[in-house]
Amino acid sequence: MKHFSVLRVISKLMIPVILLFALYVQFHGDFGPGGGFQAGVIFASAFILYALIFGVHYARKVIPSSATRILLSFGVILYTAVGIAGIIFGGNFLDYNVLGQNNIAGQHIGILLVELGVGITVAATMITVFFVFAGQES
């Protein structure tokens, strides 16, 4: 669809905004509506929009399958690692209190990292699912 100049220009304008909004939803999740799951989907939608307008081939160059596979796993590992960090610092699994200087700081760090893990995995999953279906003919 890249010979439609309106679509091309608007999507190029929108993609940075979508990515920024995803990051806002991600990191503002502690204080307002949002969190890793929603942010991951919004983040992935920017890539999907790019693939729709400019073609899956170019989108694959932006984020190759090796990258999505590593991100896919990294999110899960990050989540689990935060849980195990709780054990190492003397609490239970996923006990955020022990991660910071006091309980509140610990809860902040814990939920931020766990949600980041969720966000990364969800974004990578959405992108992978889209690419797998979109790239089927080739």
Added chain:
Amino acid sequence: MFEFLTPHQAILIVVIPLLASPICLIVRHSGIAWLIALVASWISFAIAINLLNQVTTVGPISYLLGNWPAPWGIEYKVDTLSAFVLLFISGISSITLIFARKSVYFEIAEDRIYLFYTMFLLAFAGLLGITITGDAFNLFVFLEISSLSSYVLISLGSSRNALTAAYRYLILGTVGATFYVIGVGLLYQMTGTLNIADLADRMPELSDTKTVLISLGFITVGIGLKLGLFPLHVWLPNAYAYAPSVVTAFLAATATKVAVYVLLRVYFTIFGYQIFNKLVIDELLLVLGLIAVISMSIVAIFQTNIKKLLAYSSVAQVGYMVIGISAVTVTGLTSTILHLFNHALIKGGLFLALAAIFLRIKSVKIDDMAGLGKLMPFTMAAFLMSGLSLIGVPLTVGFISKWYLILATLEKGWWPVAIIVLIGSLLSIVYVWKVIEIAYFRPVPDKSSKIKEAPLSMLIPIWILVTANYYFGIATDYTISSALSAAKELMGVAL
């Protein structure tokens, strides 16, 4: 050095395979992925042994995730029943993984092998999670983790039929999981809690309400789909027949057993056995179990694909477990819990032997097995000995669980049921004999005279399981005392 981890065993047993799984995905090397899976599984097995020891000496263990107190946060709870189930799931998985390397290399394209181990570990972590969690919704999450990964495992099978089989399992499995979650949702609506112990506390005063009874119905049907309860078993034979051999061995030995565990947990821990006075699910289970034993054994006799034959026999064996539940007595539950363990050993041994045969003759059709008794003597001997255990010959584990089942039925005065159970055993002689006859008494055809014995890395795991079949059939103290105390816990009888 690792003492500080001791109180965290209940979570580590699930987290270690769960963490190993994405690492396999990153590594992308078939050999290393296998090694990671093997190590993770053996660590879980060691923890499971430790947990069972701890539970039998000091009593149930409770672990609070994130240190949130129990009814609000998620609690992991290990009692005798869950420790017992954890033990054989992790044991079977550890032994299957030793076996898996060569078998998987033969059956799955090399660039997909790392995906196989990723999914295997996820399925394994899911099954352990179902068993250990003390939270009804967390149980659903693990149910989905293990189911979704087992759909993928089945679809990795080499024939195109594997895709249809996996798809069919996907549809029915999703219906099952949805029914379970609807049931849990109704319970949540009535009680406002998802913690299993807390649900159990609130259940007696609510057990007259329609909502609770409907929830029981939904959960029974949902889990019934997962465990292959008689009319809901249609996905099972094809899924087992077309999955890669190792997957069949692993799923047949663990997945349906865990579903039976969930059924026990829901009926006896959450609702309490008194619920059967309000809703006659026990009689329904009895009838379905009896039909399963007879009809599925007969169907098994007419199969020419041995994987399917054993799959139908698995549905029949689930029938025995369900009959044990339907007795609603300590002896009945003991027989069910024993049979969970024993059937895992039996079917694990049979399917692994079959996988070794498939490696050599590239077929699981009964006619291609002619003369295998001479060509692959150790593998066929293992098949024969596990087959005897399936029939329930004395000195095998199969005998022990059938003995307890018959005791339970006679205790209730159900002598016709006892007779049907015995007829089921006779029928299993027929289908096991069918394989043995062709393998031992037909001459070796010319085309297969070059077939060699299976490699040692396969024979050792097979024979570990076969030996376990006889060891636990003779030295029965360990399994029977665990099953008995688990059954007493479920029935609320003093230990």
